[in-house]
Amino acid sequence: MEASAQSRKEQAGDFESPGPTLTFSNISYAVNLKKTFSIKKGEEKWILQNVSGIMKPGMNALLGPTGSGKTSLLDVLAHRKNPKGIKSGQVQLNGQFVDSSSHQPSAYVVQDDILMGTLSVRENLEFSANLRLSKKEYNAEERQKKVNEVIQELGLQDCASTKIGTEFLRGISGGERKRCSIGMELITSPSLLFLDEPTTGLDANTANSIMHLLYMLSRNSRTIIFSIHQPRYSIFRLFDSLTLMNKGQIIYQGPGAEALDYFTEIGFKCEPYNNPSDFFLDVINGAVTSSLETPNSVGGRTMKNFLRNPQTSVVQVFMMIFFGILNGLIFFQIPNTMPEALQNRIGAFFFLIINQVFGNLSAVELFIKEKVLFIHENSSGYYRTSAYFLSKILIDLIPNRIIPIFGLAAISYFMIGLKEDVTSFFLFILTISLTSLAAVSLAFFVSASANTFAAANALIAIPYVLMMVFGGFLVNLNGMLNWLSWLKWISIFRYGLDALAINELKGQIFYSNLTLFYGEAYLDQQGINHSTWGFWQNEVALFCMTIVFMFLAFVQLLTVNKWK
Numbered sequence: 001m002e003a004s005a006q007s008r009k010e011q012a013g014d015f016e017s018p019g020p021t022l023t024f025s026n027i028s029y030a031v032n033l034k035k036t037f038s039i040k041k042g043e044e045k046w047i048l049q050n051v052s053g054i055m056k057p058g059m060n061a062l063l064g065p066t067g068s069g070k071t072s073l074l075d076v077l078a079h080r081k082n083p084k085g086i087k088s089g090q091v092q093l094n095g096q097f098v099d100s101s102s103h104q105p106s107a108y109v110v111q112d113d114i115l116m117g118t119l120s121v122r123e124n125l126e127f128s129a130n131l132r133l134s135k136k137e138y139n140a141e142e143r144q145k146k147v148n149e150v151i152q153e154l155g156l157q158d159c160a161s162t163k164i165g166t167e168f169l170r171g172i173s174g175g176e177r178k179r180c181s182i183g184m185e186l187i188t189s190p191s192l193l194f195l196d197e198p199t200t201g202l203d204a205n206t207a208n209s210i211m212h213l214l215y216m217l218s219r220n221s222r223t224i225i226f227s228i229h230q231p232r233y234s235i236f237r238l239f240d241s242l243t244l245m246n247k248g249q250i251i252y253q254g255p256g257a258e259a260l261d262y263f264t265e266i267g268f269k270c271e272p273y274n275n276p277s278d279f280f281l282d283v284i285n286g287a288v289t290s291s292l293e294t295p296n297s298v299g300g301r302t303m304k305n306f307l308r309n310p311q312t313s314v315v316q317v318f319m320m321i322f323f324g325i326l327n328g329l330i331f332f333q334i335p336n337t338m339p340e341a342l343q344n345r346i347g348a349f350f351f352l353i354i355n356q357v358f359g360n361l362s363a364v365e366l367f368i369k370e371k372v373l374f375i376h377e378n379s380s381g382y383y384r385t386s387a388y389f390l391s392k393i394l395i396d397l398i399p400n401r402i403i404p405i406f407g408l409a410a411i412s413y414f415m416i417g418l419k420e421d422v423t424s425f426f427l428f429i430l431t432i433s434l435t436s437l438a439a440v441s442l443a444f445f446v447s448a449s450a451n452t453f454a455a456a457n458a459l460i461a462i463p464y465v466l467m468m469v470f471g472g473f474l475v476n477l478n479g480m481l482n483w484l485s486w487l488k489w490i491s492i493f494r495y496g497l498d499a500l501a502i503n504e505l506k507g508q509i510f511y512s513n514l515t516l517f518y519g520e521a522y523l524d525q526q527g528i529n530h531s532t533w534g535f536w537q538n539e540v541a542l543f544c545m546t547i548v549f550m551f552l553a554f555v556q557l558l559t560v561n562k563w564k
C-alpha cells in the first residue's frame with residue numbers, strides 16, 4: 001500500500017495540462033414515488049442527502065455499495081437529473097455556478113454502450129462528429145481530423161474499419177466497444193467526462209486497459225468522474241480522488257492513496273493483501289469494525305449488559321433492598337438510651353460497611369470472566385483499553401453501586417431511626433457510596449492484576465480483612481501496637497465508619513437514667529476528629545483511594561494488553 005502511495009506521489013506531477021475543478025455543495029435529491037394513475041401526491045424518497053465535495057483534475061472515482069447513490073450523484077453533477085428532484089445544492093465549475101441551462105464542456109458515457117452496430121468504429125465516430133461539431137467551427141476536413149485524433153488517442157486504429165456488431169454480426173470486442181463509446185463523447189473535446197460504471201461487463205484485463213485509457217485522458221486537460229463497482233487494486237491505484245458513498249451520503253472524500261490511512265486512523269484496519277475497495281465496502285457493510293470504538297460505543301454494549309445481565313443490575317438492587325431491610329430489622333428504631341444508643345448505631349454502621357465491602361467478593365468473579373472477553377476483544381482490535389475502562393467505570397461500576405445504595409440507605413436510615421436531618425441523610429448516602437466505590441475499585445484492581453478467580457479471591461480477601469480489623473470497630477485503634485497502627489490509614493472501613501459516626505453522633509445527646517452522654521464525648525474517646533474537616537477528610541480519603549485503585553487497575557489492563 002505504501003508503494004502505491006509512493007507511486008501516486010511520483011505521478012502527482014504527471015498532468016500535461018490539468019482539467020477543470022468541479023465543486024458541489026449541499027446537494028439533496030429526491031424522487032416522488034407517485035403511483036401511476038394516482039392523483040395523490042406521492043411520498044418523497046431521498047436519494048442524496050446534503051452531499052458536498054470536490055472533483056479535482058484527474059481521476060475521480062465514486063465508490064459504494066449498490067443503491068448508495070453513485071449514479072444519482074453522477075447524474076446530478078452532469079445535470080442529467082430532472083431539476084424538480086433537486087431539492088437543494090449548487091454546482092460550480094472552476095468557481096462558476098453552473099446549472100442545466102449553462103453550456104458545460106462536459107460529456108457523459110452511459111453504462112450500456114449506445115452505438116450503431118452495423119456501422120464501423122470510424123463511421124460511428126464520424127456520425128458523432130457530424131452531428132455534434134458545429135459546421136461553423138469545424139469544416140469537413142477538421143471534423144475528419146478530430147475523428148482521427150480520437151481514434152489515435154483511444155488506440156482504435158486496428159479496428160477503425162471493423163463494424164461494431166449486432167446479434168447477427170460478429171463485431172469488435174467489449175473493450176473496443178467501450179473505447180468507441182468513450183470516443184463518441186471525446187469528439188466534442190469535453191474537459192469534464194462523466195462515466196457510469198465504465199468497467200461493468202468487461203473482463204479484468206479489458207477493465208484495466210479502459211481505466212488506463214481514462215487515466216491517460218485525465219492527464220491531458222480532462223477531469224474524469226466515474227462510478228465504479230469493486231475495482232481491483234491495479235485500477236484502484238489509478239484514482240486521484242476517491243468518493244465513498246453510502247445511503248445517499250458521502251462517507252469519505254479525499255486522495256485515493258490516503259483513504260486506507262484515513263480508515264486505519266479511525267480504527268478500521270485493512271488486512272494485508274486485501275483489496276482496498278473490497279475493504280471499504282466491508283467497512284460500509286459493517287463486516288469490519290473499528291478498533292477505536294469510542295467509550296460511547298463500548299459503553300453502548302456495557303449499558304445493554306448492565307440492563308440485560310441480572311447478575312450486575314437487578315440482583316444488585318434486590319440484594320441492597322434485602323440488606324437494607326435486614327439491617328433495619330436488626331437495629332430497628334434504636335432508642336436514645338445508653339448503652340444501646342451508641343453500641344447499636346456503631347453496630348449498624350459496621351454492618352452496612354461490611355455489606356458494601358465484602359459484597360465485592362462476588363464482583364471479582366464477574367470481573368475475571370469479563371477480563372477474558374476484554375483480552376480477546378482488545379487484542380483483536382475491537383476497542384482501546386481506555387474505551388473499555390471508561391465505559392466500565394461510567395456505565396457499570398458507578399451506577400451499579402450508587403443507584404442501589406439510595407434504596408439501601410433510605411430503608412436502613414428510617415428503619416433504624418437515625419438523625420432526623422436532611423443533610424445528615426445525604427451525607428450518610430455519600431459516605432456509603434464512597435465506601436462502596438473505594439471497595440469496588442480495589443476489587444477491580446485486584447481482578448485486573450490476577451489471572452484466575454481463585455488468585456483474585458485470595459488477593460482481595462486479605463486487604464478486606466485487614467481493613468476490617470483496622471477499621472476501629474473490632475479493635476480499639478488507640479491501644480494498638482505502634483508498628484501496626486499505620487494500617488488504619490489505608491482502611492476503607494475506618495474512613496467509612498468514622499464518617500458515619502461523626503455524621504450521626506455529633507450534636508446528639510443520649511441518656512442513661514439521669515446522666516447525659518454527648519455524642520462528641522464518644523468520638524473524642526475513640527480519637528475521632530469530629531471537626532468539619534475531621535468529617536470531610538474521611539470522604540476525601542475514600543475518594544482518593546477510589547481514584548488510586550482505578551488508576552492502578554487501568555495500568556494493569558494496559559499491561560495485560562501488551563502481553564497479548
Ligand SMILES: Nc1ncnc2c1ncn2[C@@H]1O[C@H](COP(=O)(O)OP(=O)(O)OP(=O)(O)O)[C@@H](O)[C@H]1O
Pocket residue numbers: 031045047064065066067068069070071072073227
Ligand atoms: N427514479 C427513481 N425512483 C425510485 N427510486 C430511485 C430512483 N432513482 C434512484 N432510485 C433509488 O435511489 C437509490 C440510489 O440509486 P443509484 O442508482 O443512484 O445508486 P447506485 O449506487 O448507482 O447503484 P448501482 O451501483 O446499483 O448502480 C437506489 O436505492 C435506487 O433504487
